[in-house]
Amino acid sequence: MSASDENKPLKPATKLAHAGRRPEWTGRVVNPPVWRGSTHLYESEAQRKAATSGTEDGEFFYGRLGGPTQWALAQALTDIEPGAYGTVLYPSGVAAIAGCLLAVLRPGDHLLMSDKAYDPSRAMATGLLKRMGITHSFFDPLDLAGFEALVTQKSPRAVWFESPGSLTMEVCDVPALASIARAAKAVSLIDNTWASALGFAALDHGCDITMQSLTKHVGGHSDLMMGSASAGERWYKALRRTSHELGQVVSPDDAALAARGLRTMKVRLDQEMASALKIAQWLENHPKVDQVLCPFLRGAPGYDLWSRDFTGGCGLFSFFLKSEDPEASGKLADTLNLFGLGYSWGGYESLVLPIYPVTHRSVMDAPKRGGALGGNRPAVRLSIGLEDPDDLIVDLDQALGQLDSP
Numbered sequence: 152m153s154a155s156d157e158n159k160p161l162k163p164a165t166k167l168a169h170a171g172r173r174p175e176w177t178g179r180v181v182n183p184p185v186w187r188g189s190t191h192l193y194e195s196e197a198q199r200k201a202a203t204s205g206t207e208d209g210e211f212f213y214g215r216l217g218g219p220t221q222w223a224l225a226q227a228l229t230d231i232e233p234g235a236y237g238t239v240l241y242p243s244g245v246a247a248i249a250g251c252l253l254a255v256l257r258p259g260d261h262l263l264m265s266d267k268a269y270d271p272s273r274a275m276a277t278g279l280l281k282r283m284g285i286t287h288s289f290f291d292p293l294d295l296a297g298f299e300a301l302v303t304q305k306s307p308r309a310v311w312f313e314s315p316g317s318l319t320m321e322v323c324d325v326p327a328l329a330s331i332a333r334a335a336k337a338v339s340l341i342d343n344t345w346a347s348a349l350g351f352a353a354l355d356h357g358c359d360i361t362m363q364s365l366t367k368h369v370g371g372h373s374d375l376m377m378g379s380a381s382a383g384e385r386w387y388k389a390l391r392r393t394s395h396e397l398g399q400v401v402s403p404d405d406a407a408l409a410a411r412g413l414r415t416m417k418v419r420l421d422q423e424m425a426s427a428l429k430i431a432q433w434l435e436n437h438p439k440v441d442q443v444l445c446p447f448l449r450g451a452p453g454y455d456l457w458s459r460d461f462t463g464g465c466g467l468f469s470f471f472l473k474s475e476d477p478e479a480s481g482k483l484a485d486t487l488n489l490f491g492l493g494y495s496w497g498g499y500e501s502l503v504l505p506i507y508p509v510t511h512r513s514v515m516d517a518p519k520r521g522g523a524l525g526g527n528r529p530a531v532r533l534s535i536g537l538e539d540p541d542d543l544i545v546d547l548d549q550a551l552g553q554l555d556s557p
């Protein structure tokens with residue numbers, strides 16, 4: 152249901168300001184109002200009978216299938232996603248992951264999942280899907296030849312990517328991996344939460360379905376949970392059907408908040424990325440910092456692929472400390488004043504999280520430094536928000552200064 156086809160190729164910032172704001176949904180106001188309702192009242196039985204067959208998007212039938220506020224948000228996400236026919240909304244990012252995988256996989260199928268995937272995605276493969284008779288293998292997304300061999304050996308029905316990888320930020324060659332998958336008739340799905348549609352046009356780079364946790368950049372204010380998946384016509388219809396079968400719906404209040412966040416997403420992401428780059432450059436030269444894992448930092452792992460395929464990034468990156476003390480990342484988090492300690496990211500406020508990547512990998516070690524395994528070095532993930540980066544650097548400097556040398 153893309154309305155973008157009739158538009159001239161507008162730049163992303165312009166699209167963000169106009170996407171999804173159809174007059175039939177917004178009325179005479181700018182933002183789609185919070186349109187609450189479960190029940191559609193018919194004027195006659197004849198009208199109700201006529202409506203029962205019509206469960207198209209944009210036609211109000213019953214609240215579980217969404218209403219104007221949700222449609223406006225879904226349409227806006229479709230409008231900014233190159234190659235998308237439609238978008239399905241889910242009550243969380245994890246619900247979106249489940250919705251995508253359940254739309255594609257059947258008992259007896261095999262799933263290949265990136266070893267760098269977000270932990271709950273991995274848990275979906277080892278838990279829910281396994282219980283349904285769907286098998287899986289984890290693969291190293293940086294090893295194209297190994298991936299091709301695994302595809303030949305396992306004949307997977309679907310492949311799950313995430314780039315940059317969770318926690319350790321490896322950028323993989325999505326176009327190459329997706330074309331190997333396509334040649335073997337496997338469906339390519341990607342968790343594109345880090346870059347969003349603004350930073351990585353996943354469908355244009357060979358993926359069939361792209362999902363995001365809207366909790367992060369689209370919400371942007373750490374006050375809502377939501378997820379989405381966008382696809383071309385075939386997979387959009389499969390996603391929509393499965394979501395309806397599972398009874399998944401998001402509230403109009405949350406949809407209105409997400410739509411509001413979407414309007415400022417580009418300025419927030421651009422600012423967060425600029426601040427993150429400044430901080431990453433500063434950290435890189437700090438004597439207590441080992442390796443900085445930030446794809447848009449020149450010379451960092453993944454920088455070449457990031458510059459080739461991505462049009463943006465965000466404020467999320469990680470780094471290893473030189474310290475041999477396994478508690479060092481926790482101590483750092485405890486002594487920071489401007490960084491909240493907590494999960495999630497993409498909010499306007501900066502966050503810090505001590506991370507232990509090796510505990511979330513099956514077939515790969517964490518990045519190496521100079522040949523020495525970096526795997527059990529203390530590591531930290533930062534989500535840079537909209538504070539002044541100079542203030543954040545002062546805070547990081549005092550906290551790093553309190554760590555025992557090195």
Ligand SMILES: *Cc1c(COP(=O)(O)O)cnc(C)c1O
Nearest residue numbers: 243244245269342344364366377
């Ligand atoms: C947070 C996150 C999710 C899950 O989203 P929720 O909205 O928290 O359920 C999925 N993928 C990635 C990469 C995430 O960071």
